[in-house]
Amino acid sequence: MDTLYTALLILILIGIAGLGWFSFVLYKKQRRNSEKVIREVYKASNEIKKSISHSYYQSEAYAQLIQLLDFKASLPATRGWAASPDLLLTIYETVKKINPSLVVELGSGVSTLVAAKSGARKVVSLDGSKEYAAKTRELIKEHRVRGVDVRFAALLPYVNGLTWYDVSVIKDLKKIDLLIVDGPPGNNNPESRYPALKEFKDKLSPRAVVILDDVNREGERKLAEDFAAALPNHELTILNHEKGAAIISPR
Structure with a gap:
């Protein structure tokens, strides 16, 4: 009986360890994914800011042309x-x-x-x-x-x-x-x-x-x-x- 309890205890500990390892791996993966998402969002944000800046400048340049040239x-x-x-x-x-x-x-x-x-x-x-x-x-x-x-x-x-x-x-x-x-x-x-x-x-x-x-x-x-x-x-x-x-x- 003691041997059975010992075996069960070992199996439980192995299961807990496996679950812990799985959770750790999942956490690392999620963290990497989160960091990747953050990088992508940051990159997209910069691109949007750049696009807005260019659009604003193009509008300014266009307005100047209209004013300078008698079309x-x-x-x-x-x-x-x-x-x-x-x-x-x-x-x-x-x-x-x-x-x-x-x-x-x-x-x-x-x-x-x-x-x-x-x-x-x-x-x-x-x-x-x-x-x-x-x-x-x-x-x-x-x-x-x-x-x-x-x-x-x-x-x-x-x-x-x-x-x-x-x-x-x-x-x-x-x-x-x-x-x-x-x-x-x-x-x-x-x-x-x-x-x-x-x-x-x-x-x-x-x-x-x-x-x-x-x-x-x-x-x-x-x-x-x-x-x-x-x-x-x-x-x-x-x-x-x-x-x-x-x-x-x-x-």
Whole structure:
């Protein structure tokens, strides 16, 4: 009988120990899960704060543009695929500062209108889409702006497996005072905009300024850095824009 009681006691103790261990393991797991949830909530909270901050700043920039430029018609949507208000405001400020004779833009849209209305004497805007090129021409017409040449430039095979604008469309361009690089779309290949350096470096005037959008992306950031390195009398400034922007300007 004593042996039976002893065996039962041992089994009970083992059960208690097992239950304790199970509870401990469960507690550790729950704690890890709780810590993970807390980290995820903290991360999400920071992202929300960042998004709210960007939205507020974009609203401010948009309001300034409306006040600064006498638009003759409504504007299409900004942000997303289109240029964000912070970039548009930077284009406005740059045009006002350097008074460019020729602005060349890769990727047409509201930015084309802003560059023209800010005082650029001539704006040449390339677009790889016939549809978007036509929409930009209509936008320019609605706002009764002159001195804008929107060119459809088909995206053709380029070196190293890239596709880029038909280079025959830019043969006549030279002495560019402001180059805006916001195309072609860079979501499929991080180097999709890199040909701009080779094709435009020797077409820039000595006082030229280069603006690049989307430099929060690795490919565009590298392009900005390499562009600046290719222009030894210029310096690179990274702007804290929604999508990241770079300005390469004379020292």
